[in-house]
Amino acid sequence: MLHFIVASHGPLATALISSANMVFGELSNTTAICLTEEGGIEQFKQDFHHEITAIAPNVDGIVVLCDLECGTPYNVACTYAFNPDFNPKVEVVTGVNFPTLLMTADFVEEKDASSVATTLQQEALKTVVVAKPVELAQEDDF
Template sequence: MLHFIVASHGPLATALISSANMVYGQLDNTTPICLTEEGGIEKFKQDFHQEISAIAPNVDGIVVLCDLECGTPYNVACTYAFNHKFITNVEVVTGVNFPTLLMTADFIEHNNASEVAETLRAEALNTVVVAKPVELVEEEDF
């Protein structure tokens, strides 16, 4: 089983999960961790460590969905992803968006975080579109 952490600057992670729960229903195995102005980087590091350490022993892998590459949530998540001594495989995907978060529901029962992270990345590319009018073809009446 996998666990998903949504990590963001500000309340974005919490808002995404709240919206997903409204649209999809309760997203199990999904946790928000937010970097706040009040808490700052050190509080975020503490919160992240506490959450990931509590989750890790109970799952096959963790996929962290971050808002921005090279930001604090990403950098902190990567310290776990690149630490070969950490007890659980951690994968980090940046550019989280609402459709990608909704897709995670299909992967909770999987056990390979690396494969799921790559699938989410590939599928996320299809979720960003530019709206274009659709031409309707009228059928001839007989």
């Protein structure tokens, strides 16, 4: 089983999960960790450590969905992903969006965090589109 952590600057992570719960229903094995101005970087590091170490013994892998590459949430998540002594495997995917978060529901029962992270990245690319008008064909059936 996998666990998904959404990590962001400000309340984005919490808002994404709240919106997903409204549209999809409760996303199991999904939590939010937010970097706040009030708490700052040190509080975020503590919150992240508390959450990931509480989750780790109960899952096969953890996928962290971050809002921005090289920001604090990403950098903190990568310290776990790149630590060979941390178990289970942690994968970090950046550029989280609403459709990608909804896709995670299909992967909770998976065991391979690396494979799921790659799939989410590939599928996320398909979720960014430019809207164009659709031409409707006129039917001649009167």
